[in-house]
Amino acid sequence: MVVGGLLLITAAVRLPSELKDDESAAPISTELCVGRPCRANDDPRPVRGYESPSIAVNQQDPMHQVVADVDLVGSRCTWHVTFDGGKIWTDGELAIPPEFERCTLNSNGFLSMSNVVMGSGSNVYVALSLARVPAEGVDPRGPEVLGEGMLLAISTDGGRTFGPAREVIPGPDQERALVRPSLGAFPGPDNKDRLLLTMWGCGDGRCERGFLARSDDGGATFGSPVLVTPDPGGNSPSQAVLAADGSIFMTYLRRYGDERAELLVARSGDDGKTFSAGVVDKQNNLGLRYDSAKIAVDPRRGWLYMTYTDTRDGPSRVFFRRSKNQGRSWERVVRLRTDGGGRSFSPNLAVSPDGRIDVVFYKRGPNDADDVFAAVSTDGGSTFAEPEKINDVPISRKIGYWNEIGNFYVPGVASTTTSAVFAWSDTRDGTPVTNAQETLTRRLDRMPAPTS
């Protein structure tokens, strides 16, 4: 009886705690999309192939995120939206006018989609680089055929739906194309969003120009593209950013074919009508083959930040730099270190409204698999915490599409005052049969930045 009584008491004490809600009983580290990555789609099919991920987050509601990527299996430009932090995703396919090519590799071998951005209210924007399908009977290599131009797709309901993509900048001519769009959205006149659209100019299989086009009416119209890279040219133009004084900044690279490369920062003080640029760094393999140096403005301090890759130390590494004087000078590089050898590449960065810097990048380890690292600075880039690995399974690139399309698409990052959200391409669910690759996301909760 005594033993029975002890057992009874033990059960009576333990049982209520086991009956608690599972989620509240589980450690926070298991929470989907927070402690562990989650798939950014609701696609049940085992054959999946998504690349070129980007992510945008609602500053007022970090649970509301939009991911854009290209579906390589179906040649579609797709988006995925969540309103609960990634537990439930709704997938969509951008409607492309029938006179345009499908969403796949373009004439210069790049994917068609820009990054996705949120504007004012519930506006969400994404740009596409697509060519018109030659009319029946027309020689696809004839002079009548235009190269890729720019289309824009807009959502006015937070990414629940998108209107059909609409041509905003026609393709120049058959010898030239506008590719690899990057998009920025900023407050504009008359409560409309100002959109800054940068793109590469390519011809004869070479891409030696960078352009910027501006819209002040939420994408309804764009001005003619302005050449940002005068002779001797340049490529890999970055996304453009808008400083508090109205200056527009962007970066581009000059590559010299023998690994030498220069990094230039271009500035416009007249709303993007003209640009002047200066070299800020010279290193081997800056941006590796096609990557741009990413630039961002600190909304709190007004400083400029950059992150890029080069091989000054041997294997490719990720570096950070800042300018405290509107780009007139740039401080020395800071290398974002990780342990264990390997090479780091494809960095991206975002800055929260209160000035916290979030950097994300891939790292190829000695096991020939990739990991995704996130680095954070809360003091304007003076110091960075040790980069944190945010994927939980090494990413095998023997599975997926990098062998066909290259590793030229950076992970996505977006920052709010209380969180950073990341998106990257991952093959954890892929097999040699399915070859599945898709976008995974993860949210890291952050403390609001110190006010000092």
Add this chain to the structure above:
Amino acid sequence: MKVLNRAMASGIVALTAAAVTGAAAFGCTALATISSATAAAPVGNSVALTGSSFSGAAAAAPVIFHWNGVNGPEVARATPNAAGDVSTNFTVPKADAGYHTIVATQQNAKGEAVYGTPARQSFQVVGPDGRAPAAPAVAQPPASPTTSSDSSGVAALTFALGAAGLALFGAGATTMVRQSRRQAKPVAATVRHD
């Protein structure tokens, strides 16, 4: 913008004399893709297949459609037209209901895989009634060891311990009661002799 020191400036002059190389295009063509007229069908049904962006070169081999792997059994083949498009039909082979993979391969004249291949597509085999198995929940990455199934197992064990405790307690109590009843039987009084 004053961003150069003198050493860099002289270097830049030398560099700009060299040709800036444009980023050469990477991929040559689009990736091959395939699609089926229907995403699901029962075993034995004939389903139309189409594909695009294969090699339309005369020397290229036909496109072969395999079941569940590049070396899986062939279910169809077709020769692309000059534009690289193919169309054919395949008969759904005998297979368990659920998702399977169609893999389309093509080789060039050297026997190498044509760029952008193989192409893949999911295909769902359904029952004779046309119904698919219940769609699996989107497979999110597995959780860490503490999961809801672990918690429910411990709760069941706790219940069992409680039930065993109750049984033992009850058995012990019953024994005590029986013992106390035996002790209450009247004992014969001792006879006193004066």
